[in-house]
Amino acid sequence: MSVRPLRLVQVGAGAMGVAWLRTIAAADGVELVGVADLDVERAEAAVRSVGCDSAGGSGSRLGGGSVVVAGSLGELLAAVEPDAVVNVTVPAAHSAVNVEALFAGLPVLCEKPAAPTLAEALVQAAAAEATGHLLMISQSRRYFAALTAFRERVAELGPPGLLTTDFYRAPHFGGFREEMPQPLLVDMAIHAFDASRHLLGAEPVSVVCESWNPSWSWFQGDASATATFLFSNGTRYVFTGSWCAEGRDTSWNGEWRAVAAGGTATWDGESRVTSSVRGLEENVAPGAHEQIAGALAEFAEAVRTGSRPDSAIRGNLGSLAMVEAAVRSAETGERVNVAALMEQAYEEALALPVRDEVRERLKSWGAVATVLG
Numbered sequence: 001m002s003v004r005p006l007r008l009v010q011v012g013a014g015a016m017g018v019a020w021l022r023t024i025a026a027a028d029g030v031e032l033v034g035v036a037d038l039d040v041e042r043a044e045a046a047v048r049s050v051g052c053d054s055a056g057g058s059g060s061r062l063g064g065g066s067v068v069v070a071g072s073l074g075e076l077l078a079a080v081e082p083d084a085v086v087n088v089t090v091p092a093a094h095s096a097v098n099v100e101a102l103f104a105g106l107p108v109l110c111e112k113p114a115a116p117t118l119a120e121a122l123v124q125a126a127a128a129e130a131t132g133h134l135l136m137i138s139q140s141r142r143y144f145a146a147l148t149a150f151r152e153r154v155a156e157l158g159p160p161g162l163l164t165t166d167f168y169r170a171p172h173f174g175g176f177r178e179e180m181p182q183p184l185l186v187d188m189a190i191h192a193f194d195a196s197r198h199l200l201g202a203e204p205v206s207v208v209c210e211s212w213n214p215s216w217s218w219f220q221g222d223a224s225a226t227a228t229f230l231f232s233n234g235t236r237y238v239f240t241g242s243w244c245a246e247g248r249d250t251s252w253n254g255e256w257r258a259v260a261a262g263g264t265a266t267w268d269g270e271s272r273v274t275s276s277v278r279g280l281e282e283n284v285a286p287g288a289h290e291q292i293a294g295a296l297a298e299f300a301e302a303v304r305t306g307s308r309p310d311s312a313i314r315g316n317l318g319s320l321a322m323v324e325a326a327v328r329s330a331e332t333g334e335r336v337n338v339a340a341l342m343e344q345a346y347e348e349a350l351a352l353p354v355r356d357e358v359r360e361r362l363k364s365w366g367a368v369a370t371v372l373g
Ligand SMILES: NC(=O)c1ccc[n+]([C@@H]2O[C@H](COP(=O)([O-])OP(=O)(O)OC[C@H]3O[C@@H](n4cnc5c(N)ncnc54)[C@H](O)[C@@H]3O)[C@@H](O)[C@H]2O)c1
Pocket: 011, 012, 013, 014, 015, 016, 017, 036, 037, 038, 039, 042, 071, 072, 073, 088, 089, 090, 091, 093, 097, 111, 112, 113, 140, 141, 175, 176, 187
């Protein structure tokens, strides 16, 4: 039986937006029906670059094209009736777009990070709960066949005493990343932090973090950091990284090592996974849907079947909390307790200007601990 394709609109057509448009164009079971960006010309160029016809600005199907282009989600929704929204705007715009989409009755797949602050992410979790629609955060670096293999090797060792990520690269992005106070921790380390939760199947308890900017840095904010997390299962997770490290780049996933009573497992962040158990070394072939294609496939499946992805907003809060806790520790020089930080973010969320339905939902929780279980 053939299933009608899921009709998607995408908001945000910047650098990553183009990658999403290509991924949507190549995916089975989904159809792009609209693209919005504050910069309408940018959206039109992005749509053309992936070989689609655009249908003009202001939300109208000018020219009879197949993909409506507009300057905002609101304009798009006046012109097309999608089944879901993909949000690839800048982090500061994520909350407004996600909440608007959810209250328009649409499930949302949103790029990481959910929001610049944990408080705004809690507002989004309340909006998802109030509307009953799925809000999933795309943590694209969860979707690697080699990560899945590494996870299996780690599980064979018993609970790790130590899990480490080493991340060293020297990208020149320009744009918002070179102006943020904490580009490495906020924009990049969230991938590794999220993967650490996925690998350990445990939650972060506290962190000590130091961040700094090397003298040769081309970033305004801190491009280097080291963070040591204590997890609920007793694991110490140590992230060490720099975005100003010329030469001998690691993978974008970083290089990983788990040390447990049963031995040691490693992942080079690419295809190579090793375990000291039976001296195993393997080159893992890529999966059918990796990175954002993996997130899109899981989202589409969840919208069709009602299944609940691990990275639905509630499940993603722990990864964002790791970022905010690491930043707080770097700023204060103190160990930061993640549960206390969550409760503080909850108080901040209650003070934000939000829809009445969202505020009521937030209040009904009483404490964040109740929604995290
Ligand atoms: N998963 C990954 O590996 C990965 C890699 C790069 C970027 N990202 C994430 O993707 C997102 C976008 O990053 P980017 O590099 O494409 O940024 P970008 O600045 O290149 O593009 C963002 C676009 O969003 C548009 N925009 C902003 N607010 C909007 C609004 N309210 N409505 C419509 N359009 C709006 C801007 O005009 C811009 O064109 C960020 O959250 C970033 O962290 C993820």
